[in-house]
Amino acid sequence: MEEKSRSVSVAAWKFWPNRLKDSFMFGFNEDNTKVVHAACIVCKKHCDRIQRGYGGKVVNDVTTYGENGTNWILRYNLERHLNSEGHLKCVEIENGELPTQTSIARLWGCQKQRAENAIKPLVRTALYVSRKELPFNAFADLLQLCADNGGKITTSYGNREGCKAFIHILAEEILSSIRNEVHEKVNFFSWMVDGSTVAKRKLSYESELIYIRIAHECKPAVHEIDLISMKEYVRVDANNLYHATLRSLLSFLIPDLTTNCETPIENLVELIKPFSSKIIGAGADGAAVNFGCKTGLLKKWEDVCPGRLIKVHCYSxxxxxxxxxxxxxxxxxxxxxxxxxxxxxxxxxxxxxxxxxxxxxxxxxxxxxxxxxxxxxxxxxxxxxxxxxxxxxxxxxxxxxxxxxxxxxxxxxxxxxxxxxxxxxxxxxxxxxxxxxxxxxxxxxxxxxxxxxxxxxxxxxxxxxxxxxxxxxxxxxxxxxxxxYDRGDLNCTPLPFRFTRHEDGGQTKRKKETYKNLLIVVELVLCLPFSNAVVERGFSCSRQILTDWRSHLGHNMIKDLLLIATRKEQFEDGAIRENLVNKASARFMGSDGTSERGLVKRR
Known part of the structure; x- marks a missing residue:
């Protein structure tokens, strides 16, 4: 069946008001004597959104004059369309007066926001459990207490496995914020390492703790980034420590990178080379495995940062x-x-x-x-x-x-x-x-x-x-x-000793260079790791984490708990704590509104 059409002569069309001419796209016949097609510019642009969000006459009107256009060229019909509900909604969208989402998208956005708001009390409680070093079974009891006091608590994820999932998300968010700061805000950073004999007794394997020191706006900060398990290595020597520290820093700098203990060292060195200009210092205690002059860990790291790495023996x-x-x-x-x-x-x-x-x-x-x-x-x-x-x-x-x-x-x-x-x-x-x-x-x-x-x-x-x-x-x-004791006559002989500094072979001396930007010099100096005491304090935190109530924790969970425990002082600030909860809740829900971890079934 042939589609009905009605055209108007170009001579008559020229006398139409400018409002019609500016609102429609017109099509002409081959000899340009008649107007045979018209399509609304605004409706054609926003037709898809109107179709998804509205129904009935609104959609039909916009589809007729916008998406497909019309061959029935009648001035009255075109003016009626410009005053129709569908066209006016398209104009509101064009002018930014309506939300950019369709009704379904708005509904989904509201559902996602409600889901995030329901998750936040659980994330906040999981953070409390980790900060106060409570057993994971206390998570469900704390949620029940909140519910008994009138709080609206969702029943999903309200078990010990859900608590672990939230703690892992919190640790990921903390590590992500440190990573973004290193990539975007600082010019240099240094790292510190120390081994743990306490973890070896508790967990039956050696662990190495890695910290980095950065300086942003002339304010130094020290962050824990990894707890390395040496379980997969045959023995803890300089070569294996070199391999493990390379993997640890790479996993921090490139989160999607996957390596294992069999990855060749040459490949790891090539991967970390783009970041070597930022690594300006390394700190450790004076053990031979770290400061060996030929085969020590820091001597091997000179291959990564040739001529630039400042090796510092912990002053303490x-x-x-x-x-x-x-x-x-x-x-x-x-x-x-x-x-x-x-x-x-x-x-x-x-x-x-x-x-x-x-x-x-x-x-x-x-x-x-x-x-x-x-x-x-x-x-x-x-x-x-x-x-x-x-x-x-x-x-x-x-x-x-x-x-x-x-x-x-x-x-x-x-x-x-x-x-x-x-x-x-x-x-x-x-x-x-x-x-x-x-x-x-x-x-x-x-x-x-x-x-x-x-x-x-x-x-x-x-x-x-x-x-x-x-x-x-x-x-x-x-x-x-x-x-x-009235024995002023009894004077001990002055001690004939000299308090000499325990030398480290001059590793802390720097070559003289000329810097044009004084702030860069200040940042570089502030980044140098002169003490490993913060790493020792990290091990003290690990001893508090490994209590009788937490005697069977896995290595990854210990790492997550340690990442939170080393920031207890920061989390005393309610604003910092709430900001972390908000970001962790959004991360848990994922960008598409669904949980990244999937539903944790209640036992």
Whole structure:
């Protein structure tokens, strides 16, 4: 059947109002004497959206004059169309007066927003569980408590598996924000690594913790990025550590990259080369596996950043090593006494109970002497000396009773030192030195307050000046003890030692270069990792995570929990915490409104 049509002559069309001419596209016959076709410009542009979002006459009118156009050229019909509901809605869309979504899309968007709002309380609760180190089974109980208090809590994902899924999403969002900052806001970054023997005892394999240090707008920040499992490697040596650290940094910089322990090192080096210009420093403790001059981990990393990598031996560890080298020959008696007293009470619950009874009778609060030997920062030694000073009278009372009751030779050995005034003065003199050294070590460990490697170097210089002055007139604790016992005539001989820095082969020296932008120089200096104390604190967090309630955690879950636990101070700020919850909820729902992880079935 032939389609009906009606044309109008061009001569008559020329007298039509401009409103019609501007709103329609017109088609002419071959000799341009008649107008045979007309289509509404606005309706043709937005026809698809009207068809998806509306129905009935509105769609028919827009389709007739917009999508297909009409061959029935009648001025009255065209003017009627311009006043129709369908055309007016298209004009509103064109002018931006209607939302860009169709009704179905708007409905789906509302559903997605409602789903995100329903997920947020669950994400917020999962963050609370991870921050407070609660067992995952407490997640469902906390949600039930919220529901009992009148909160609207969805029943989906309300189990321990849902809690794990939310914690993983939170950790992914944290890592993504750090990654974006490294890629977009900073020019340089450095990394720090340290191994964990605690994780080896708990999890039966060695773990390595990786941190990065960045500086944005002259404000340094340290972030944990990975907890490396060395389980898949045969042994923990420099080659395997090199391979593992390359994989760790690549997985951080390129999140979609997949590697394994069998990926050739040459391939990993080629992949990380585009980022090598940003890597300006590496920090570690002084273990041979890290600082070996020929086959150490940081020596191998020079292949990635040839001539640019600044290798820094942790200042806090160097102070600890230097203090041992300088002080052990002169204070060996005090150091051995602290070790003996620690193991004496640690290995005997009966002795600990007897000391507590003696302290109760004397009305003195007894303090346990902590472990001070081994690879520990100097502050542990200071704590041990303070505990010894607090318990001095209690120990004399306890060991005297023990010697009279059991004729114990160990008690006699302890009493010889405890009754010696010279030993007491030696302890106070040792306390003076360790107090200053410990203050410097703690100041260097607090690298989150905006300090740099230059500030750490100044701290060490000030410490050397204090120790030099002490050689001349003694320390405050020593002088106080002499005055208290009216023994000013008993002066200990000034110690003939020099507090020398534990050298690292000059790895911290930099080549002189000329920089045109001073801020870049400042950022570079602030990025240098002068202390590994933050990594040690990460391991302390891991010990708190691996509790009796969480004895069967997998490696990936420990990594996620550690990523959140190392940011406890940041999450005290409600705005930061809520921003993370919002982003994690959106990430969990996915860009298309569906969960990335799928539905977690309730058990």
């Amino acid at each position: 560890h160097r102070i600890e090593l230097a203090s041992k080298d300088a002080l052990i020959p002169h204070f060996k008696q005090v150091i051995d006494f602290l070790i003996d007293i620690y193991y004496h009470f640690r290995n005997s619950p009966k002795e600990r109970a007897a000391v507590c009874n003696a302290a109760e009778k004397l009305q003195i609060a007894v303090v346990s002497v902590p472990k001070s030997q081994g690879t520990r920062f100097v502050a542990h030694t200071l704590n041990a000396l303070h505990a010894l000073k607090t318990n001095w009278i209690v120990y004399i009372h306890h060991f005297t009773n023990q010697r009279e009751a059991e004729s114990d030779m160990k008690a006699e050995k302890f009493l010889v030192n405890l009754h010696s005034f010279k030993f007491y003065i030696l302890c106070r003199q040792y306390e003076d030195i360790v107090n200053w050294v410990s203050a410097t070590s703690i100041a260097i460990q607090s690298d989150h307050d905006g300090s740099s490697i230059i500030d750490a170097t100044k701290q060490i210089k000030r410490l050397k000046m204090k120790l030099t002055s002490m050689e001349l007139r003694g320390g405050p604790a020593e002088r106080k003890a002499l005055d208290a």
